[in-house]
Amino acid sequence: MQRYSWEFKKRSQDLAAGTAASADTEDKSRFSAALLQFLPPFYGLTPDEAKELSNIISTTEYAKGSTIFDEGSVGDSLFAVVRGRVDIKIKTIGKTEDTIASLPEGSVLGEMALLTQQSRSASAIAADDVLLLRLDVEDFQRLLDQGSIAAYKVIHNLGRIVAQRLRDVNEQLASLTAQPVQRKEDISELKKKLFNEWQF
Amino acid sequence: MHSPYKRHIITAKIAVETQYIASLQRANHERENLQPKDMNTFEATTYYFRQAASVMELSERVQALLINPDREVKVEVSLQLDNGELAIFDAFRIQHNSARGPMKGGLRYHPEVDADEAKGLASLMTWKTALVDIPFGGAKGGITCDPATLSENEKERLTRRFIQKIHEFIGPQKDIPAPDVNTDAQVMAWIMSEYSLIHGFSPAVVTGKPLDLHGSKGREEATGQGVTYIAEEVLKDLGTSINNCSFAIQGFGNVGSYVAKFVHEAGGKVIAVSDVSGGLYDPNGLNIPELLGFSKRRVLLKEYSGAKRNISNQELLTLDCDVLIPAAMGGVLTVENAAEVSARVVIEAANGPTTPEADETLQRKDILVIPDILANAGGVIVSYFEWVQNLQHFTWELDQVNSQLKRLLTNSYHSARRLSKERGISLRTAAYIIGIGRVGRATVLLGV
Numbered sequence: 001m002q003r004y005s006w007e008f009k010k011r012s013q014d015l016a017a018g019t020a021a022s023a024d025t026e027d028k029s030r031f032s033a034a035l036l037q038f039l040p041p042f043y044g045l046t047p048d049e050a051k052e053l054s055n056i057i058s059t060t061e062y063a064k065g066s067t068i069f070d071e072g073s074v075g076d077s078l079f080a081v082v083r084g085r086v087d088i089k090i091k092t093i094g095k096t097e098d099t100i101a102s103l104p105e106g107s108v109l110g111e112m113a114l115l116t117q118q119s120r121s122a123s124a125i126a127a128d129d130v131l132l133l134r135l136d137v138e139d140f141q142r143l144l145d146q147g148s149i150a151a152y153k154v155i156h157n158l159g160r161i162v163a164q165r166l167r168d169v170n171e172q173l174a175s176l177t178a179q180p181v182q183r184k185e186d187i188s189e190l191k192k193k194l195f196n197e198w199q200f
Numbered sequence: 201m202h203s204p205y206k207r208h209i210i211t212a213k214i215a216v217e218t219q220y221i222a223s224l225q226r227a228n229h230e231r232e233n234l235q236p237k238d239m240n241t242f243e244a245t246t247y248y249f250r251q252a253a254s255v256m257e258l259s260e261r262v263q264a265l266l267i268n269p270d271r272e273v274k275v276e277v278s279l280q281l282d283n284g285e286l287a288i289f290d291a292f293r294i295q296h297n298s299a300r301g302p303m304k305g306g307l308r309y310h311p312e313v314d315a316d317e318a319k320g321l322a323s324l325m326t327w328k329t330a331l332v333d334i335p336f337g338g339a340k341g342g343i344t345c346d347p348a349t350l351s352e353n354e355k356e357r358l359t360r361r362f363i364q365k366i367h368e369f370i371g372p373q374k375d376i377p378a379p380d381v382n383t384d385a386q387v388m389a390w391i392m393s394e395y396s397l398i399h400g401f402s403p404a405v406v407t408g409k410p411l412d413l414h415g416s417k418g419r420e421e422a423t424g425q426g427v428t429y430i431a432e433e434v435l436k437d438l439g440t441s442i443n444n445c446s447f448a449i450q451g452f453g454n455v456g457s458y459v460a461k462f463v464h465e466a467g468g469k470v471i472a473v474s475d476v477s478g479g480l481y482d483p484n485g486l487n488i489p490e491l492l493g494f495s496k497r498r499v500l501l502k503e504y505s506g507a508k509r510n511i512s513n514q515e516l517l518t519l520d521c522d523v524l525i526p527a528a529m530g531g532v533l534t535v536e537n538a539a540e541v542s543a544r545v546v547i548e549a550a551n552g553p554t555t556p557e558a559d560e561t562l563q564r565k566d567i568l569v570i571p572d573i574l575a576n577a578g579g580v581i582v583s584y585f586e587w588v589q590n591l592q593h594f595t596w597e598l599d600q601v602n603s604q605l606k607r608l609l610t611n612s613y614h615s616a617r618r619l620s621k622e623r624g625i626s627l628r629t630a631a632y633i634i635g636i637g638r639v640g641r642a643t644v645l646l647g648v
Contacts, residue, residue, distance in 0.1 A: 187648060190262060194640045198256060198633065200615045 075113030084130030242320025293341035306380025327635030424458025426578015443467030451528025
């Protein structure tokens, strides 16, 4: 699902450099806008729309090992990994935590928070010193309320992502519940076999 | 991660992997089935069942219907030991199939009693009772305990507590336990007593009881007697008789010693016997009455000095003789020694003495194998007579017990022999087919 490319890399470097300089907010938002086109929830935005969204997107840094969000906490923002890796961990029975994925640059996490502010289904931990884009639900909701086309495009994209995931889950469920193909047993045939074909 | 769905996907993935591993194991198992290896009794029973079912061309679904147990009862039995300590034992009863009647099977006390193995043994009882055509189904059960560490008192209380826990699942018309590994007539008497306390006088709830408490004449020697009747019929078919043949008998316990006794009485020459301490060999025939005195007094055979030569249990199996009768342990005839067996006939008095691979070797060598399911069915047949006598409140004389035993065993042998000849299959496969077929018929008639 990620359209991770050297282009994203290049632009994320621009953004990282811009953040480091931490001077020009205008620059920062320009860099973020350029990055958005590589992230699935933001596919298909015009440059203006990207810019509109990037106004409410901030950059945030986490030191290696720090917690970005906790399993069970309320989901109130979306993140995109610009630099470094983020580990996704769930609590499992018998073990305290289990890393189920390690997300590289270009990954989006917590995007469902934009749809429903349910609790996080996993924890996100910075595996390196990471740089993230952050979009808060509150800000996004304001855009929606204002009737922003950009915000509705994002919702549309999320709808597609959810639909795809539902299909994946359905397929997996189907493969789980599928019984191996068995020859149908005709009782009358079985009777013939037991009473006529085998005499003893 | 991205969404709550992800976790479900992960859970699903784990399940998919588990399923995949299971399917690999199944595939492996099937491959192994094509090339039989030395298996335990349970695996061997399943193997022989599959073999017979595939000759009958039964579908997977029908096979599943027949092989899966009807019910598995698992209980925990707590017990205060003599020293005041609390002990908890796992106990279970596998009730395999009741299509043909109340279920019947042994109850064993052993530290390694395992429910999986019991499932195989329970199904073996189903095919066995059907083959010899007595109106029973199959069951098996046990308590996971080391009876050697239990006092007589503790064993009695353990037995009674166990019956208190499973009394509603057993009964003269439901499931009738019998002696097995480490359980004897005394244990059966306790079972009868405890069950009767709850349900009123019910001697028919259990068989293998002491003669003085509604047991049957001929029950103790029934398996050995049955083996001898079978030997008589088989040798007659081969144009000879017991008094013209030499016998090597492995095991000198409850089965082996009686086989030796009856074969000797019928004029047969017993050239070798053995117990855990090793074997005795005399090509001119051993003095069986003298040796029986040893087993009565529970003295090991190695103490006996009247034999020509002492041999090992292994050597006994490959002796030059007419009839080899393994009457002790399972799995003694293996791929390693089957090629060296030089008997003309092997009669399986023990349960599962021949591994499937050894079985093939013996067939290639044209050695006639009388399968355990038929050869040692004497025990369960006389158990049936005991049950019948208890229900009739009438005792049979020994000659009635024996003549009925002989009739049932002879009929079963000839049915299997006929089927084996007609279809060009081994006696074992024929015996299983008869058992499976009868259970199948009853199942269909009852309505599936």
